[in-house]
Amino acid sequence: xxGLSAGEKHFIQGGIAQDLRADGRKRLTYRPIYVETGVIPQxxxxxxxxxxxxxxIASVKLDLARPNPSQPGKGKVSLFxxxxxxxxxxxxxxxxxxxxxxxxVALQRCLLGGKSGxxxxxxxxxxxxxxxxxxxxxxxxxxxxxxxxNLLDALGAAIKAALTNTRVPVANVxxxxxxxxxxxxxxxxxxxxxxxxxxxxxxxxxxxxxxxYIVDATSEEESQMSSAVSxxxxxxxRICGLTxxxxxxxxxxxxxxxxxxASHVSEQLMNKLDSEIAAAEADEQDI
Amino acid sequence: xxxxxxxxxQTQRLRLQTALELLxxxxxxxxxxxxxxxADNIPVNYEDGVLKYKxxxxxxxxxxxxxxxxxxxRLEINFIQDAVLMLSSMTLPDGIQxxxxxxxxxxxxxxxxxxxxxxxxxxxxxHDGSLHLQARSQKYGKLERGQLLTIPPYLVKRRKxxxxxxxQYGVDLIIGCNGFIWVGEHVEAKDDMVVDDQVNKSxxxxxxxxxxxxxxxxxxxHTPAETRQNICRIANAIRVLSTLGFNVTLDVIMExxxxxxxxxxxxxxxxxAEFCVLVAESEAERRSSSAKRxx
Numbered sequence: 006x007x008g009l010s011a012g013e014k015h016f017i018q019g020g021i022a023q024d025l026r027a028d029g030r031k032r033l034t035y036r037p038i039y040v041e042t043g044v045i046p047q048x049x050x051x052x053x054x055x056x057x058x059x060x061x062i063a064s065v066k067l068d069l070a071r072p073n074p075s076q077p078g079k080g081k082v083s084l085f086x087x088x089x090x091x092x093x094x095x096x097x098x099x100x101x102x103x104x105x106x107x108x109x110v111a112l113q114r115c116l117l118g119g120k121s122g123x124x125x126x127x128x129x130x131x132x133x134x135x136x137x138x139x140x141x142x143x144x145x146x147x148x149x150x151x152x153x154x155n156l157l158d159a160l161g162a163a164i165k166a167a168l169t170n171t172r173v174p175v176a177n178v179x180x181x182x183x184x185x186x187x188x189x190x191x192x193x194x195x196x197x198x199x200x201x202x203x204x205x206x207x208x209x210x211x212x213x214x215x216x217x218y219i220v221d222a223t224s225e226e227e228s229q230m231s232s233a234v235s236x237x238x239x240x241x242x243r244i245c246g247l248t249x250x251x252x253x254x255x256x257x258x259x260x261x262x263x264x265x266x267a268s269h270v271s272e273q274l275m276n277k278l279d280s281e282i283a284a285a286e287a288d289e290q291d292i
Numbered sequence: 293x294x295x296x297x298x299x300x301x302q303t304q305r306l307r308l309q310t311a312l313e314l315l316x317x318x319x320x321x322x323x324x325x326x327x328x329x330x331a332d333n334i335p336v337n338y339e340d341g342v343l344k345y346k347x348x349x350x351x352x353x354x355x356x357x358x359x360x361x362x363x364x365x366r367l368e369i370n371f372i373q374d375a376v377l378m379l380s381s382m383t384l385p386d387g388i389q390x391x392x393x394x395x396x397x398x399x400x401x402x403x404x405x406x407x408x409x410x411x412x413x414x415x416x417x418x419h420d421g422s423l424h425l426q427a428r429s430q431k432y433g434k435l436e437r438g439q440l441l442t443i444p445p446y447l448v449k450r451r452k453x454x455x456x457x458x459x460q461y462g463v464d465l466i467i468g469c470n471g472f473i474w475v476g477e478h479v480e481a482k483d484d485m486v487v488d489d490q491v492n493k494s495x496x497x498x499x500x501x502x503x504x505x506x507x508x509x510x511x512x513x514h515t516p517a518e519t520r521q522n523i524c525r526i527a528n529a530i531r532v533l534s535t536l537g538f539n540v541t542l543d544v545i546m547e548x549x550x551x552x553x554x555x556x557x558x559x560x561x562x563x564x565a566e567f568c569v570l571v572a573e574s575e576a577e578r579r580s581s582s583a584k585r586x587x
Binding site: 008009010011012013015017018019020022023025026027029030031034036037055057292 | 514
């Protein structure tokens with residue numbers, strides 16, 4: 006990304022201070038969000054989300070596996086994000102490793118919950134087939150196709166849409182079959198079940214530029230940030246995860262203020278996302 | 293519709309298609325006695341040189357400084373090669389026509405630094421094909437207090453004027469032939485100044501830009517809110533026209549801005565799907581009514 010001259014930087018900072026950003030948005034306005042589901046037919050669930058020029062794709066793939074002995078009634082979920090080289094020349098080769106790791110860790114913290122499974126985005130027991138012997142492993146993959154700022158929010162939205170789009174095949178295990186070796190699992194029935202994603206949180210990133218916070222920063226605005234706080238909030242307005250980026254230190258009162266602003270913004274974002282995802286699913290069924 | 297990156301619902305898609313088809317038929321009618329039949333579609337990679345900027349002498353362009361080299365600046369201008377602006381082709385701050393001395397060479401950074409946005413004119417081609425620029429008159433030079441937009445170069449047609457001072461908005465609009473467009477607060481062209489004054493001013497300016505002492509100081513020098521709104525509206529108008537693939541000229545930009553203010557749209561709504569379709573429809577209407585008047 007090319008740098009910005011001093012005059013342009015000044016213009017951006019001035020815009021944020023005056024609540025009129027370079028594309029006319031207010032500080033707490035999101036860019037138009039576009040959601041499309043079912044973009045990867047081979048995956049069990051997928052979605053593409055576009056926020057302005059930022060474009061991300063999320064996919065969910067399910068594999069049969071043995072559950073964790075410490076949690077026999079639940080499936081396992083793993084999450085990983087990678088950046089496509091098409092997003093920009095700095096993402097070629099190993100350039101995107103640092104960013105990918107940062108995004109993956111932040112999303113894992115927000116969506117996967119703790120070791121005991123508490124606080125996870127969705128209940129992994131819906132992935133269990135036979136208690137203690139057979140379950141589905143869910144591999145959630147995120148891909149950044151085009152980066153123009155606010156990658157975390159877009160990825161959070163895409164994963165939420167992909168999970169809503171996921172169809173878990175119904176597996177019939179013949180009774181009495183020995184499950185200690187590879188069992189014959191019957192997947193021929195076309196039935197599928199859905200994952201309950203009503204508890205999946207949305208991620209709101211607040212970027213601090215000067216004295217003010219903005220939501221949904223473009224990469225130009227992100228280059229001017231002093232720090233950014235990403236909060237993941239669910240429908241009950243509870244915080245599921247918190248990440249802070251950026252070199253500048255923040256006063257604790259400012260962090261609390263940012264969390265309350267994020268909580269306020271999350272309600273609109275949640276409603277908008279839910280309606281967009283529902284519309285995308287309806288579109289997909291029409292096709 | 294070359295894969296327009298918008299999320300349109302069914303009705304909007306239909307409306308956009310109708311408008312674009314109407315525009316296509318109008319443009320083919322304009323060329324009398326000529327009929328074109330599409331025999332074959334050859335997929336073209338739009339990134340290649342087919343639709344790149346094709347420079348001509350006398351073009352006004354906007355570029356970004358990427359290197360300060362001995363006696364010249366190198367600028368990036370959306371072309372396959374970088375352009376060169378010689379120190380001798382640039383008016384000195386004191387405005388006197390004289391030989392550039394070694395002191396001038398050492399002070400090049402006080403005129404333009406890396407990543408500054410600069411406006412200049414194409415003077416000629418160098419032997420290796422790269423461009424030679426000049427910035428001899430007062431209207432060329434560094435651009436601050438605004439934003440730079442990038443659009444495909446083939447959307448900019450060569451006109452008599454590329455500098456537009458929009459008085460009723462207090463905005464400077466520079467449509468570079470290379471697809472870089474500058475929209476910013478209006479800055480009066482500097483008059484010739486005495487050397488001492490200029491040196492003091494440039495010292496103040498450079499110290500200001502290097503260490504902003506307090507936020508209040510910054511806020512005092514910010515663009516006024518009204519001008520900023522106009523800048524954002526014009527910038528969004530250009531973005532919409534670029535998405536639709538329409539030629540970007542002053543008339544079309546102004547039409548789009550009037551349309552958005554007459555509809556009382558919020559500035560950020562100009563980037564939504566609905567406004568995009570409206571712009572296409574109004575452009576189709578405008579051209580069909582002007583074609584009827586002629587024909």
